[in-house]
Amino acid sequence: MTNTSERSFFDLHITGIGYLNRIREVTPKKGDAFLACEIAALNGPSDDVSYVRFDTRVSGADAQHLVRRCFDAVEAEKKVMIGFRLGDLWTDTFTYSKGKRAGEQGVSLKARLLFISWIKVDGIEKYKAEPKPAETEQEPDETExxxxxxxxxxxxxxxxxxxxxxxxxxxxxxxxxxxxxxxxxxxxxxxx
Incomplete structure (x- = not known):
């Protein structure tokens, strides 16, 4: 008999490189506080780059630790570039409250920041994730x-x-x- 309580999921991940901005602790009215940041991801040809902004919730202990380490550099307005993987993309609509677009509808891309593969601050590499081993770390079978x-x-x-x-x-x-x-x-x- 099969277990009907097992669930399977289809993952949709976004990988890219971009600039880290607006690192902050968010305390919602309902729920627990969480770490958030904005990523201005590079898109398009290298000679005519455009940016796609993602407002992210930082997930996982490693990603949170790395983003917190970048806080001082972002506050000092240094260029903090990261290689990233996002998941669970969704959109959020809002109304601009000030500026020349006040009263207009806007759309924000939201996601979870799952993984940071590398970090560069002002072009100098500060962190690089260790590659995962290609083989499993199991001992060989004694009967081989x-x-x-x-x-x-x-x-x-x-x-x-x-x-x-x-x-x-x-x-x-x-x-x-x-x-x-x-x-x-x-x-x-x-x-x-």
């Missing part, structure tokens, strides 16, 4: 045949060293996932 003599230096000697260097592989699997973020916190504590 042993590799041929030519393969031993590559698979036996190299693989354990690579795994030992990985902080995730060195941790026992019984530790909570939050500890991994805490372990990186000292290296990422100061702002850009």
């Amino acid at each position: 045949t042993s590799p041929s003599p030519e393969e031993k230096p590559v698979s036996k000697a190299t693989a354990p060293k690579a795994k030992a260097a990985s902080p995730k592989a060195a941790r026992p699997s019984s530790e909570p996932a939050d500890d991994a973020a805490d372990a990186r916190a000292p290296a990422m504590a100061e702002s850009f």
Whole structure:
């Protein structure tokens, strides 16, 4: 019998590069406070760039930590450019209250900021996400045949060293996932 309570989803993600602006803590009348920022994403040919603005809710501990590190640089009006992935895009209509468009309807693109792949402040790279390993970090099955003599230096000697260097592989699997973020916190504590 199949479990009817399982749900599946179709993800729609937007990836791009853009400038980080308006980092702020939002406290709605109903619900919990959340971190938000605006991204002016680059669009079009490189010799005639246009910008698409996304008002985002920052999701995930890593993304929140990185955006908070950028706060001082954004406040100092430095050019903070990021590589990003957004999800859950929706639109929100509003009415302009001031300026030459006062009284007109406007549309805001909203999304969740899911992932930051890199950060540059005034053209200098300050952060780059570690690439995900192509293979899973599972130990090989004990019942597998042993590799041929030519393969031993590559698979036996190299693989354990690579795994030992990985902080995730060195941790026992019984530790909570939050500890991994805490372990990186000292290296990422100061702002850009």
